[in-house]
Amino acid sequence: MSVIDVMKRANTTRNVARWDRLVRAALPLVVAGLWAGDLIPAIVAIPLGVLSLMLFPTAITGACSVYYALGVSTLPGGQTRRRGTTNHPSH
Numbered sequence: 001m002s003v004i005d006v007m008k009r010a011n012t013t014r015n016v017a018r019w020d021r022l023v024r025a026a027l028p029l030v031v032a033g034l035w036a037g038d039l040i041p042a043i044v045a046i047p048l049g050v051l052s053l054m055l056f057p058t059a060i061t062g063a064c065s066v067y068y069a070l071g072v073s074t075l076p077g078g079q080t081r082r083r084g085t086t087n088h089p090s091h
Helices: 003-012 018-036 042-061 065-070
Strands: none
Touching: 003 065, 018 042
């Protein structure tokens, strides 16, 4: 299996649960709100903002390549599945 195949698989394998996706999607808003409310200084907000924005695409796709590399999944039962497939048996 080539490196390109591995990267495609890592970025199309769903391994992020709904609750995890919600946290990842809300994180940039929380950081922005804390910064706008002067609750955290810019020196903290900027790195946190960059980190949270890096997690945002994984919230949209449900696939985290770091989780894939570590063999981690937050899906119920710790299972992973390829995008476009379901856990329901075909009839």
